Amino acid sequence: MTLKRTLAVAACAGLLGSLATASVSTAATTAxxxxxxxxxxxxxxxxxxxVTASSPVTAKQGTGVHLFSPGIAKISSTWIRGRTGEPDGPIxxxxVLLxxxxxxxxxxxxxxxxVGMSRAGTGFGTYTVTERASYLSSGPHLATYRLRGxxxxxxxxxxxxxxxxxxVTRYTGFAAVKTMALTSETKAYDTFLANTRGGALYTIRFPRTGAPVVKKVRTSTWQTFEHLVAEKCGSQSTLLTAIDKDTGSAYLYAVSHANGTSTVIKGLGKIPGSYNDPVYYLRTTDTTPPLFGE
Incomplete structure (x- = not known):
């Protein structure tokens, strides 16, 4: 996420805690x-x-600036905080879909x-996911992914x-997907972790050319989550927050570098606090390294 993410028309918000390393390949968090x-x-x-992957899991919740009219926000991409360049500080x-x-x-x-907004397009009322992936090294790459209902x-x-x-590339066959989170941004592909309404968990790799590569990670139990939010953890692993809006609960997982059903997923526990907001997304910085979870 270095300078690459500033190419994403600004992009996303600050990772307020420092990102430490964790070893999920052995299913044990080392930091x-x-x-x-x-x-x-x-x-x-x-x-x-x-959210911190301590034992037990800790979280500090709060609210900031007022941006939108009540009730109109539907979905959001990752938000990225830039380092400098603005007279009043980082942007x-x-x-976001309003x-x-x-x-x-x-x-x-x-x-x-x-605060500010610029219109990017209309007619997206039935869309369920919007996300940006970017990669600067060895040829700049920026892709926006949008999933229709x-x-x-x-x-x-x-x-x-x-x-x-x-x-613009159009892909079909994702009607079973409930939600998905970006987990990899590389020179050759982007990858999402997606859950289905039937409870399965998949990785979906989108290469720069060719068809998506879909791999099943788990067969059941993931249908309860309306939001998945992923951040890099260590060099090749992922810290995953899964949110069940029906109960207002969130759970934290450490996920190894994805490899189909061999992927290690360690449940770290319930995250303190209530999670009843209509929209959730990753907030990070433009200095955080690219996601590399698969």
């Missing part, structure tokens, strides 16, 4: 990884939960300071090396 789970409250405020930005229109939105470090997924891909190009 406490952290992540910030961002949210939009029903009142349109920015919310957050700073945090991401993509009713049926997608906006690029941003806010500064001052809760009472300036009928299982059609669109990838909008952009490159700037030498001859700038933009392409």
């Amino acid at each position: 406490a990884c952290t992540m910030t789970v961002g949210s939009v409250t029903s009142g349109g405020d920015v919310g957050y939960s700073d 945090t930005s991401g993509e 009713n049926d229109t997608i906006y690029n939105a941003w806010y500064g470090p001052d809760p009472d300071g300036p 009928d299982g059609v997924l669109y990838r909008y891909a952009h490159r700037w090396d030498g001859n700038p190009t933009s392409t």
Whole structure:
């Protein structure tokens, strides 16, 4: 997520705790990884939960700037906090669906300071996922993924090396997906971790060219989660927050580098606090290394 994420039209919010390493390949956390789970409250405020994979799991929750009218936020991409470059301090930005229109939105470090939005497109009222993946090294890459409720997924891909190009690819067959979280951003592919309404858990790899590669990770029990939020943990692993909005509960998992059903998933426990907001997403920084969970 280095400078690459600033190419993503700003992108996302600050990982307020430092990211430490963890060894989930042995199903044992050796140091406490952290992540910030961002949210939009029903009142349109920015919310957050700073989650630490300690034993027991800890979390600090709070709310920040008021951005949106109550009740209109539907889904969101990752939000990224930039380092510098703005006169009033670092800008945090991401993509959000308000009713049926997608906006690029941003806010500064001052809760009472300036905020802004620019319209990116309309007609997205039935979409259930929007996310951005970016990778700067060895040729800049930026892709926006948007999943429609009928299982059609669109990838909008952009490159700037030498001859700038933009392409749109349409994929079908994802109607069973309930939600998904970005877990890998590499030169050759992006990967999502997705749960289905039937309870299965899959990785879905989108190579730069060719068909998606889908691998089953688990066969059942994951259907209760409406939101999955993933952050890098160590060099190749993932810290995963899974949110059950029906009960207002969230659970933390350490996930090894994904390898189908051989993937190690260690339950770290229930995250303290209530998780009833309508929208959840990852908040991170543009200095956090690229996701590499698969």
